Amino acid sequence: MTDRWVTFASLGDAELVRLAGEIDLSNAPEIGREIVRHAGGAEAVLIDLTAVSFLDSAGVRLLDGLVGDLDRAGVPIKLVVGETGAARMTLQLCAFREDLLSTDLDRAAKELRI
Amino acid sequence: MTESGEGGPDVTQDLRVPWEEDPGDLYEHAPCGYLTTLPDGTIVKVNETFLAWSGYERTDLVGRRRFRDLLGAGDRIYHETHYAPLLNMRGSVSEVAFDLIRKDGRRLPILVNSVLGRDSSGLPRAVRTTVFNATERRSYEKELLAARRAAEASEQRVGALQQVVADLAAAPTAAEVGDAVVRAPGAAFGAEGAQVWLLDADRAQLTLLAGADGGAPAGDDIPLASSRPVARVARRGDLHVIGSVAEAEKHFPELAETMRRTGHRTMVLLPLTAGFAGESVGAEVLGVLSFGFGEERELSDSELRVVRLLGHQAGQALDRARLYDDARRREERATFLAETTRALDEVPRLLPRARRLIDRLVPRMAEWAAVRLQVGPAPLLAGEGGPVPDPERLAQRVALVTANNKAELTDDGPDRDLAVLPLAVGGRVLGTLALRMAPGRPPASAEASFLGDLADRVALALENARLYEQERAVARTLQRSLLASDLPGDPRFAVETHYQAAAQDLEVGGDWFDAFLITPDKLAVVVGDVVGRGIDAATTMGQLRSAIRALASAEAGPARLLERLDRFVDRVESARMATVAYAEVDLSSNELTYACAGHLPPLLAEPGSAPAYLLEGRSGALGTLAGRRARIEHRVPLAAGSRLLLYTDGLIERRTRGIDAGFAMLARAYAGRRASPLPGLTAGLAANLVGPEHADDVCLLCLALGTEDRLERSIGADPQLIASLRADLRGWLASHGVDEQTAQAVLLASSEAVANAIEHGYRNDPFGIVDITTVVSAEAVEVRITDRGDWQNPHGDLARGRGLRLMEQAMDEVTFDRTDGTTVTMRRARGQR
Structure with a gap:
């Protein structure tokens, strides 16, 4: 059901979560549950938002909660976002911490391993 | 007269008796007393029979007493005023009743016949009197008199009873039965302070139906399990006569106190029973009649019979009233169900139908009622009346009923009389109807089958409304999607x-x-x-x-x-x-x-x-x-x-x-x-x-x-539809050459505003419509988003608060108008920021 919006892969020790398409009120809660199910026990999490064409406050809530949970658990997390685009705009408007955001997947993966 | 009859004696001839008849002996020992007196009444001759009856010696009487001296005081007057004048006038009197006072003072009832003998010049010479013993006859007369008095008293009681029976026959309700019964003890026995108590088997208590409440120390109702005498009589079903305060003191101390207060010396407590006359074992007690007497009084057997009869008649009348009440209530319920079904049919939509139901129930049947329907993302609610039960306990019960598809009718516990009924069609629970019965109505448990019927009908009506709503929404969505x-x-x-x-x-x-x-x-x-x-x-x-x-x-x-x-x-x-x-x-x-x-x-x-x-x-x-x-x-x-x-x-x-x-x-x-x-x-x-x-x-x-220059869309209150709106909007903005950054901002802000309308404005209405109008000019894009929902504290929710902040950050101006639903107007200048 959620395959359209979220797919999972491993990148070294990290769980790579790829989000795509439009994330909004209608699908964010379901995507959130899917991510928790897959990446619950990961040592590090990378969320790739480069293919996201729309992100609303429900999507922000999802990411915000995810980051909070992983931070508390001491699991490193990075969000990969394009230089421009819908996801970048929404996250910037919500003032997400710059240290969470990266524009390049490989660089983010490297930073996680430090 | 000559008669040659073969069988009978010839009466023209004197018969000779077979022994020597002495005329003197006949006089002395005749079966009646003989007296001969002078005209003034002085006895001159008397026979043995009279002497034996009166107990006097001949010497006590002859020449010493007058006849009237032998009579009682009342008879002497009668002798003067009637006997003597009559004898003088007519020459004879017959069958005059006197009481002869015997020598030992006892009375002997007698009947007297007298003849006045006159001399040749016509002057009174002597009075000859025969005296008959009337003892037998008098006692018979006395019995007649006593019987007549008893019959009169009994007739009074019977009359009172008949009146009560007639009144009872015309009493269709328990209250009217009570009014008729409470008058009976006074009319039949001269009793006072009568009270009629009705036994409410459902609630296991006795309620004062008629009569002054002289006995109850507090309130009206007495629990059936109480130690009060009324409750005891209702439990045991037998007649109690408490003859004196002392007796009450021994068995019913509370009653003794009441008797002292009300001045009653004797109390009668009588169960009112239905069943056949004379059948006391196992007869159902429907009520209790109590009454008292100002004096200590023993009730005769016949009075007790009347009392029991009264209890029985009253019991039957109560039974009849109860059946009549039941029939009337059944009819009322049937009418209520039919009218409710009809009233619900008049409004096709779901929420109005649920509200119509609540309007029918409150306050006529329930003091509080609420319908909760599991339709759409959030439950639909309609409720009215009060007091509202504790929300947590209500939620627990609603969850239980929803899970088990079984009604919860509880008479006790913290939310007394709170009933929760499942609204189910084909085994599927659509929601629940919760209610608390109006005061004065039987408890929900006593109306279980009626409430079940009601819930069935309501469920069907609401399911139809839901299907109607669904079809309507589908048709409308289809139509709008095709049109838009x-x-x-x-x-x-x-x-x-x-x-x-x-x-x-x-x-x-x-x-x-x-x-x-x-x-x-x-x-x-x-x-x-x-x-x-x-x-x-x-x-x-x-x-x-x-x-x-x-x-x-x-x-x-x-x-x-x-x-x-x-x-x-x-x-x-x-x-x-x-x-x-x-x-x-x-x-x-x-x-x-x-x-x-x-x-x-x-x-x-x-x-x-x-x-x-x-x-x-x-x-x-x-x-x-x-x-x-x-x-x-x-x-x-x-x-x-x-x-x-x-x-x-x-x-x-x-x-x-x-x-x-x-x-x-x-x-x-x-x-x-x-x-x-x-x-x-x-x-x-x-x-x-x-x-x-x-x-x-x-x-x-x-x-x-x-x-x-304008894009207008309407979408249903469903988060799934926001994506298609964005698609339209994105294309329209592109066709107007709106730059990417502005377009992104407008898309984000519009999405958030529509999501707000759905999540807040239409949180109770899955069938609401959100209208979006977008106008583009050379300078700016303006978006107007309107819903007709009912908002409550949109800023209270942290998540939605973030949505509002995003709208404010993405756009240059955001204004809210809440005069009719909510209209958000947002504007953003075209071009890079």
């Missing part, structure tokens, strides 16, 4: 449309409009109307609309298109008799070709002239069997700035006026708006001509040769 999808527009032309659903809660109609480019230079505009309403009409409309899009071609033209549609309709029966106005505009030459299949004529307004109806190119409705099927079309060159209006009959047809008047009004209104901007034109015309209270759907399309 990407109408074309470019600098050469603009299309403005308006669709207005009927004001009453009718199903959707089959009206539609459409506009599409057949080739880059050829535009087609359509308005049509499918026969019927509802989801079938909406589906058929969608089929016809698609058919027209598929069949339209650069070469065919309107007449050929209609011919092909006729063939289509021959296979799609539901589309038969649909009407269509179809026009093609060659955007390179500004030439209009149109054809009307049974549809109202288009109205053309050209610059500088009055609007004119296009009356050519007419033929019958699609698939017509009786109408003209030869399809014709007509060409008209259009001047730049022309506006063509297509519409459905709801715009002009009224029962109250002719169609010509409708045409004239439309033409006048259209002419009046000749200079108005295209955006809002069709909506304005609809408002002008039909107003808010219209009974039919109205559909308009106005084609202006020259671009849409």
Whole structure:
């Protein structure tokens, strides 16, 4: 059901979560549950938002909660976002911490391993 | 007289007795007393018999006593006033009753006959008197008298009882039975302070039905388990007579206290029982009658019989009243159910139907009631009355009932009398009806089967409303999705449309409009109307609309298109008799070709002239069997700035006026708006001509040769629909050359505003509609988003608060207007920030 919006892969020790398409009120809660199910026990999490064409406050809530949970658990997390685009705009408007955001997947993966 | 009879003696001759009859002995020992007195009454001769009866010696009487001296005081007076004068006047008296006072003082009832003997000169000489012993006869008379007195007393009781029985027969309710019974002890026995208590078996308590409440220390009701004598009599079902305060002290100390207070010395407590007379074991006790006497009083057997009879009669009357009450209540319930079903049928929509139900229940039957329906993302609620039960406990019970599909009717515990009933159809629980019965009604547990019936009917009615709602929403969504999808527009032309659903809660109609480019230079505009309403009409409309899009071609033209549609309709029966106005505009030459299949004529307004109806190119409705099927079309060159209006009959047809008047009004209104901007034109015309209270759907399309500066969409209150709105908006913004960053911001802010409307405004209404209007100018994009929902504290929710902040950050201006629902107006200047 959620395959359209979220797919999972491993990148070294990290769980790579790829989000795509439009994330909004209608699908964010379901995507959130899917991510928790897959990446619950990961040592590090990378969320790739480069293919996201729309992100609303429900999507922000999802990411915000995810980051909070992983931070508390001491699991490193990075969000990969394009230089421009819908996801970048929404996250910037919500003032997400710059240290969470990266524009390049490989660089983010490297930073996680430090 | 000679008689020669063979069997009998000859009475003319003296018979000789077989022994020597001594006349003296006969005198002395005759079976009656003989007295001879002087005229003054002095006894001169008396026989043995009299002496034996009176106990006197002869010497005590002869010459010493008068006859009257032997009588009692009352008799002596009678002797003076009646006996003596009568004897003097008539010479004899007979059968005069006296009481002879014997020597030992005892009385002997006697009957006296006297004859007055006179001498030759006629003067009284002597009185001869015979005396008969009347003891037997007197005692018989006394018995008669006593019997008559007893009969009189008994008659009084019987009369009182008869009166009560007559009253009871005419007493249809327990209260009236009580009024009749409470009068009986006074009338029958001269008793006082009567009270009638009614046993309420459901509540296990006794309620004072009639009589002054002299006994109850607090309140009206006595628990059946109480130690009070009334409760004890009700439990045991036998008659209690408490003869004295001392006796009460021994067995019922509470009663003794009451007796001292009320001044009663004897109390009677009588169970009122139903069943056969004389049957006391196991007879059902329906109530208790108590009464008292100011003196200590023993009740005779016959009085006790009457008392028991009274209890029995009253019990039967109560039983009858109860049956009558039951029958009446059953009838009331049946009427209530029938009326409720009818009342619910009157409102087809779900929430109004649930509210109507609550209105029926509160306060007539329940002091508080609430319907909770599991429909859509959030539960739908309708409730009224009070006090409202504890929400947590209510939620627990609702969850239990929903899970088990079984009613919870509890009479005790913290939420006494709170009943939660499942609303289930076909085993599926749609929701619950929770209620607390109105005071004075039987508890919910006593009405279980009635409440079950009610819940069944309500469930069915609400399920029907839900299905109606669902179909309506599906039909409306389908219709709107078909109507709203990407109408074309470019600098050469603009299309403005308006669709207005009927004001009453009718199903959707089959009206539609459409506009599409057949080739880059050829535009087609359509308005049509499918026969019927509802989801079938909406589906058929969608089929016809698609058919027209598929069949339209650069070469065919309107007449050929209609011919092909006729063939289509021959296979799609539901589309038969649909009407269509179809026009093609060659955007390179500004030439209009149109054809009307049974549809109202288009109205053309050209610059500088009055609007004119296009009356050519007419033929019958699609698939017509009786109408003209030869399809014709007509060409008209259009001047730049022309506006063509297509519409459905709801715009002009009224029962109250002719169609010509409708045409004239439309033409006048259209002419009046000749200079108005295209955006809002069709909506304005609809408002002008039909107003808010219209009974039919109205559909308009106005084609202006020259671009849409405005995007208007309506979506249902479903988060899933926001994505399609964004798609429309994204395309429309792109077509206006709005830069990417501004477009992203407008998309984000619009999404958030619509999500707010759905999550807050329509949190209780899954069928709400959100309207979005977007206008673009050279400088800015303006978005207006309206819902008619009922908001509560939109800033309270942290997550939605973030949505509001995003809107404010993405746009330059955000304003809220909450006068009628909520309208958010947002503006952002075009270009990079």
